[in-house]
Amino acid sequence: MTPRKPMATRALKLFAVAAAFIAIVSLAARAPLARAAGGEGGAKVSIADFAFAPEEITIAAGESVTWINNDGAPHGLEYRDGAPGINPLLPGASFTRRFDKPGTYEYNCSVHPYMTGRVVVRG
DSSP states (O other): OOOOOOHHHHHHHHHHHHHHHHHHHHHHHHSOOOOOTTOSOSEEEEEETTEEESSEEEEETTEEEEEEEOSSSOEEEEETTOOOOEEEEOTTOEEEEEEOSOEEEEEEOSSSTTOEEEEEEEO
16 A cells, blocks of 8 residues: 655645746736737737727828737737737737738727727828
């Protein structure tokens, strides 16, 4: 018959694993996960209270827009023109996209599709 480990030893190991997991998740939530080419200059769109603010933004061709998740929930970005977005965009993270061609670009949150926005690019 093999001796059983004391309950305190097992509990301590479980506590250490749980603490490590919480630390990793906490650090990941604070780190920006993705940035598209174009840097962080240019216009900014805040994601807060399950809405994009401003909902519509106008920029010149060649400029970038940076979306910043200032909400407590994860969100995502998907563009109707088929350009790659990001999912998820965790709280505190940002994502930047450069717009080179004039036009109107519609987008929505990939997690909450009722959240919509528009980028108008002038020539």
